[in-house]
Amino acid sequence: MQIKRFSSMQMGQNCYVVYGQNEAIIIDPIDNDVQVLDFLKQNDLKVVGIVNTHGHFDHITGNVWFKEQTGAPIMIHEADQAFLYNHNLNLSELIGVSIKASKADQILIDGSEITIGDEKLTVLHTPGHTPGCICLYSEGILISGDTLFKQSIGRTDLPGSNFEQLIASLEKIKQLPQDTKIYPGHGESTTLAAELQNNPYLQKK
Secondary structure, three states: OEEEEEEOOOOOEEEEEEEEOOEEEEEOOOOOOHHHHHHHHHOOOEEEEEEOOOOOHHHHOOHHHHHHHHOOOEEEEHHHHHHHOOOOOOOHHHHOOOOOOOOOOEEEOOOOEEEEOOEEEEEEEOOOOOOOOEEEEEOOEEEEEOOEEOOEEOOOOOOOOOHHHHHHHHHHHOOOOOOOEEEEOEOOOEEHHHHHHHOHHHHOO
């Protein structure tokens, strides 16, 4: 399983292409990003899913465009599916940006598995930043969305967010192997070992 990161210049969010055996998923697609599409074409990758780690506008803005380009289903946790078309929930109304409403083709829950070639990513439900925040885990890697950043965590002052839930979600992440590499929704990659050492939120109980 390989991972390619693309970052938005406007909002700084990370979009990931996770791929293997000529199949790929797009995680948190950036709007109309031809660089991502070119990468998929150059590597002859069939997109089998468009996965949102949560429903905030900066992580769903490319859903419609990439579905039109690839035909792949949009996947999101059941608790965040309304974010796809509710502009108050996804914060686009608040920020004053326009995004196309989409709908979920496949609902994810804790423990769902997403198959890429002959490998799988497991959905970990990690609420706190939003009710339906997820991380995606396979041995050695965790795509953490806006749950966990390098030396920080996602905001909990937004509609539907909850600090206590997020701290509980971090406890779940802390049980993973310490050499797990973490690919966050914003910023640089890190490791669980580094975060256990340096991230104050992972030291809370």
